[in-house]
Amino acid sequence: MTGGFDSESTATKLFNDIAEFSADTEGVSRPAYSSIETKTLEFLVGFARDQGLAVSYDAGQNVIFSLPEDADAEKFVLVGSHVDSVPNGGNFDGLAGVIAGLLCLARAKHLGIGFAKPVKVIALRAEESAWFGPCYIASKALLGKLQDSELNALHKGDGRALKAHMTDIGIEVDRVQKHEPLMDISAIDAYIELHIEQGPLLVEKNLPAAVVSGIRGNIRHRKIRCTGEPGHSGAVPRAYRKDCVLAMADLLSRLDESWLTILQKGEDLVLTCGMVGTDPQIHALTRIPDLVDFSLDFRSQSTTALDAIRNLLEQIIKSVERERRVKFELDAEMYTAPALCDSQMVKGLLASMENVDLEPFTMPSGGGHDAAVFANAGIPSAMIFVRNRNGSHNPHEAMEISDLIAGTDIIFNYLTEMPE
Known part of the structure; x- marks a missing residue:
């Protein structure tokens, strides 16, 4: 408890209350640009x-919080994260960073102190790629x-374009275009984001928090289509098949081998194929998939x-297409x-x-x-990671509130002690 303000009980109540109204069949679902996110x-x-x-609300319909005396600051440090989640996700991914920022503001308010520089906290919408494909949409x-291609991305549920959903909540899409x-x-002097760790390192090292050194970039394809030729599973010999599923498996196997080669050269890379499906209207146990x-x-x-890996993908696709007589789109x-x-900032946070x-x-x-979008702009x-068991993007995220407070303490100390 600090200055009569109990950060731990406040955070617990915030998380519990939000989880209650955003609960799904398992975990929570706060879709990007949805009424639940709002x-x-x-x-x-x-x-x-x-x-x-x-x-206040900004032009992207994100929410900005500050101490009253900093509301009109011409320059400020921005602290925050996102409030949306993946489908049936955990309650801490994204939301923890927003609550950490609010705890810093509330603590300063109760203590009657200001920050070394004006601070604003942002609650961002639409960070997760699960709903439209593109990631970091709001930032x-x-x-x-x-980009225009991202604005035209279609929602996984209703099939409407991202720009239509943005228009629905009052964003001036013409400005975005x-x-x-x-x-x-x-006006943004710096950006700080607290987030749960999405892997096991802090758990294994028994550390409550860490300062992040850098953030992986990504190349994503939401849908790659492989087209072959249908046939009877028992009647068509291997030499005459144009089996798109085996072609996809061949592609993935070769990418996996290339991934290992890249790692052996000392480079950093991870590869995931998270969605796979044949056409449910026509697929069958006895049908060669096309x-x-x-x-x-x-x-x-x-x-x-x-x-x-982008160049390798192009080369491998050409090879598999030729050998298996299929087409990738x-x-x-x-x-x-x-x-x-x-x-x-890393030095200061340490x-x-x-x-x-x-x-x-x-x-x-x-x-x-x-944070990657802000850095590349x-x-x-900078970022703070907080220990979290069981990974993220699943209902079993298990951040301890005491670890969140440890991460919040780091940011609060930095914001009050940072040089002018």
Whole structure:
């Protein structure tokens, strides 16, 4: 408890209340640009106003919080994350970063102190790629980086374009299409994001938090279609088959071998095929499949490795098409560049870890985050990871509130002690 403000019980109640109204059949679902996402923002607005904080909406319909005296600051440090989730996801991915920022503001308000520089906290919408395909939608739109192909991406549920969903909630899509920033980028001195770790490193090292050194970029294809030729499973010999599923398997096997080669050369890379399906209207146990759709997700901290795997994908596709007499059709590539965290901010956050009696530790981020968009827009950016069991993007995320408070303490110390 600090200055009469109990951060731990406050955070617990916020998480529990939001989980209750965004619960799905398992875990939580807060779809990007949905009414549930809007309700989450409105709930946080109510909490902030109860704490005496200033609240406003930006042109991207994200919410901005601050101490009242910093509401009109011409330059500020931006702290935040996103409030949407994947389908049937966990309650902490994204939301933890927003709540951490709000705890910093509420603590300062209760203590009657200001920050070394004005601070604003942003609750972003639409970070997850699960709903439309593109990732970091709100932060890209905010900084004028959202592409036309991304605006035309279709929602996985209703099939409507992203730009239609954005229009529905009051975003001026014509500004987004012109790549016009929805916020004055020059006003942002720095960006800080707290996020749960999405892997096991902090759990294995028994550390509550870490400073992030860099964020993997990615190449994504939401739908690659392989087309072959149908036939009877018992009547067509191997030499005459144009089996698209085996062609896809061949492609993935060769990519897996290339992945290992890239790793053996000391490069960073991960590869995932997370969605696979034949046509449910016509597939059958006894039918040679003539169509299969699948996704690919390549991630790396190295642009060299991403360029290499892109070129390899093109070469392998040509080879498999020739040998198996099938055709691959790729949708538009979605690309996000890798991002390094600002070295001075990393140094300052490590010093803050020591100041709050935590063991300084740095690590890279395997997952992508809004911080990468801010960093690649030229804004000094940094991240804090908080220990979390059972991974993320699933209902079993298991962050301890005490670890969140440890991460929040790091940021609060940094914001109050950072040089003018």
